[in-house]
Amino acid sequence: xRTIILVFVMLFSCHKLVLATSNDMDxxxxxxxxxxxxxxxDQLTDFVERVDPDYREYIxxxxxxxxxxxxxxxxxxxxxLQSFVVRLFKEVIVNAKLMRQLLVIALLSAFFRxxxxxxxxxxxxxxxxxxxFLVVVFVGLQSFRSAxxxxxxxxxxxxxxxxxxxxxxxxLLASVGGISxxxxxxxxxxxxxxxxxxLIRTVLFPLLNINAVVGLVxxxxxxxxxxxxxxxxxxxxTMLLSFVFTIFLGVLAVRGAIAPVADGVALRAAKFLTSNxxxxxxxxFANAVEVVVGGSLLIKNTIGVFGMILIFFLVGLPIVKxxxxxxxxxxxxxxxxxxxxxxxxxxVSSLAGALTLIMVSLATVALMFFLSITILVGFGNLAAxxx
Amino acid sequence: xxxxWQQWLRLLVGLVMVISLFDMLLPEHDLKKLxxxxxxxxxxxxxxxxxxxxxxxxxxxxxxxxxxxxxxxxVDWQAAGNAVFTAGFQPMKRVVSSNANQxxxxxxRRHSLIKDARVAVSIxxxxxxxxxxxxxxxxxxxDLSPSEWQNLQEDVIKIIADYLQISExxxxxxxx
Numbered sequence: 001x002r003t004i005i006l007v008f009v010m011l012f013s014c015h016k017l018v019l020a021t022s023n024d025m026d027x028x029x030x031x032x033x034x035x036x037x038x039x040x041x042d043q044l045t046d047f048v049e050r051v052d053p054d055y056r057e058y059i060x061x062x063x064x065x066x067x068x069x070x071x072x073x074x075x076x077x078x079x080x081l082q083s084f085v086v087r088l089f090k091e092v093i094v095n096a097k098l099m100r101q102l103l104v105i106a107l108l109s110a111f112f113r114x115x116x117x118x119x120x121x122x123x124x125x126x127x128x129x130x131x132x133f134l135v136v137v138f139v140g141l142q143s144f145r146s147a148x149x150x151x152x153x154x155x156x157x158x159x160x161x162x163x164x165x166x167x168x169x170x171x172l173l174a175s176v177g178g179i180s181x182x183x184x185x186x187x188x189x190x191x192x193x194x195x196x197x198x199l200i201r202t203v204l205f206p207l208l209n210i211n212a213v214v215g216l217v218x219x220x221x222x223x224x225x226x227x228x229x230x231x232x233x234x235x236x237x238t239m240l241l242s243f244v245f246t247i248f249l250g251v252l253a254v255r256g257a258i259a260p261v262a263d264g265v266a267l268r269a270a271k272f273l274t275s276n277x278x279x280x281x282x283x284x285f286a287n288a289v290e291v292v293v294g295g296s297l298l299i300k301n302t303i304g305v306f307g308m309i310l311i312f313f314l315v316g317l318p319i320v321k322x323x324x325x326x327x328x329x330x331x332x333x334x335x336x337x338x339x340x341x342x343x344x345x346x347x348v349s350s351l352a353g354a355l356t357l358i359m360v361s362l363a364t365v366a367l368m369f370f371l372s373i374t375i376l377v378g379f380g381n382l383a384a385x386x387x
Numbered sequence: 388x389x390x391x392w393q394q395w396l397r398l399l400v401g402l403v404m405v406i407s408l409f410d411m412l413l414p415e416h417d418l419k420k421l422x423x424x425x426x427x428x429x430x431x432x433x434x435x436x437x438x439x440x441x442x443x444x445x446x447x448x449x450x451x452x453x454x455x456x457x458x459x460x461x462v463d464w465q466a467a468g469n470a471v472f473t474a475g476f477q478p479m480k481r482v483v484s485s486n487a488n489q490x491x492x493x494x495x496r497r498h499s500l501i502k503d504a505r506v507a508v509s510i511x512x513x514x515x516x517x518x519x520x521x522x523x524x525x526x527x528x529x530d531l532s533p534s535e536w537q538n539l540q541e542d543v544i545k546i547i548a549d550y551l552q553i554s555e556x557x558x559x560x561x562x563x
Contacts, residue, residue: 027482031476031479034475035474037474038470038474039471123411123412167462170462171467172471173464175468175469175475183464206392210396213400214396217403217404220403220404221407224403224406224407224426226403281487281508281510284483284486288483292475292476292479296471
């Protein structure tokens with residue numbers, strides 16, 4: 001937490017430092033412009049297209065005006081939260097068909113339950129109830145599948161974005177003198193990102209998928225419950241997610257201060273050699289190095305902030321969509337509870353539980369990626385401070 | 388990997404559905420308890436399948452050979468960082484070069500024979516001076532003897548070499 005606060009303080013302090021005279025700004029702007037051309041950020045900015053058009057205005061443009069603070073972004077947390085809440089309700093309305101379907105089937109099963117109480121031939125009524133239950137399972141699993149597809153798409157978007165962002169961040173880290181930091185932490189962060197993606201994609205999401213199906217089926221028959229199996233799968237899923245997050249935090253914890261210090265010392269040595277060995281122009285060059293490094297640092301920090309905002313939008317909207325489906329499940333479960341057989345309500349609730357876990361795991365992955373970007377931003381700032 | 392689990396899940400769900408149906412259709416009888424017991428055992432056997440695969444170490448079937456794919460990470464960070472740094476350094480180099488030119492021009496204009504001077508200092512990305520080109524306009528150019536021309540050229544080279552502390556071989560002077 002302290003690191004994140006430090007990074008943000010550095011981001012804003014660096015931002016303020018460059019607001020000097022117009023002449024200085026001209027030199028800095030041209031330096032930043034040249035570096036942006038050399039970096040070629042087209043691949044990175046292409047990811048903005050993957051964000052919903054309604055939210056693209058919140059993403060800052062990656063140009064020199066934004067970097068030197070001449071162009072302010074439209075990122076306002078209050079209006080953003082408001083638009084997310086509006087979007088959530090819109091999604092609930094869009095998915096009202098699912099609610100209607102579930103409610104109709106639940107009401108039908110309630111009718112059969114009343115018949116079951118009234119008449120004595122229970123076998124047929126039980127079969128009718130079972131059919132109703134299976135229809136609920138079918139409808140529930142259909143929407144669950146569409147929700148999990150959203151989660152998969154969001155995860156893939158985030159991972160491919162990270163694969164594009166990390167090399168650019170590492171290049172900028174190397175350009176501010178953090179060559180050893182880039183060489184050490186780029187492969188580590190790449191491995192962490194691909195490891196997280198692999199575990200979530202091929203182990204956690206399928207596990208949650210199985211958990212949802214078993215959770216549904218466990219309510220089918222009161223004599224053959226599978227609730228313990230469902231509980232075991234849920235336990236395994238949460239354990240895996242906690243394990244992944246703990247490993248990730250461990251990697252961050254052992255990142256150490258050695259690399260930034262080494263980078264800072266190397267940068268200092270380069271400056272000393274330039275100013276003392278190269279006569280007359282050397283001292284001018286040593287000062288010029290400071291300006292270029294400052295420019296690279298600003299670009300890196302701006303790209304870092306851009307990355308964080310993009311990750312937020314790449315995960316935020318899918319979470320809102322999944323949350324809308326969870327809300328529908330919860331509303332349906334609450335509505336049918338007094339009327340229907342508790343098994344139907346419990347089945348719908350178990351689906352909501354499984355989807356909530358998917359939502360949480362998606363948010364956890366986004367948080368891990370968010371922290372990875374923060375770490376890379378922090379490394380460059382530390383190396384620059386050391387000089 | 389997923390194939391095994393999908394198959395197992397299908398088997399389990401199918402079994403539970405069929406067994407639940409049987410349970411409903413079976414008439415109330417003493418044997419129903421026994422039937423339930425047997426059906427329960429069948430479900431337990433189905434549940435045991437992946438557990439047995441883990442115990443007997445059938446990892447290939449359970450997890451397959453899928454491994455996470457990491458993109459190409461063998462990058463020369465020194466070169467990558469230098470490319471961005473050098474690009475950003477060009478405007479600074481122009482400023483440094485222009486400052487150096489002006490300073491040397493002012494220095495040369497103090498010479499009694501020099502009316503005007505234009506200097507272009509070429510600087511490498513490492514900060515080293517790789518060449519200096521000086522265009523000198525002397526006073527009374529027509530009156531200067533060849534030896535005075537020679538002396539003036541040598542003076543200019545010496546001034547620049549002393550100021551920048553570079554080899555005289557890097558300096559090219561053109562007197563017009």
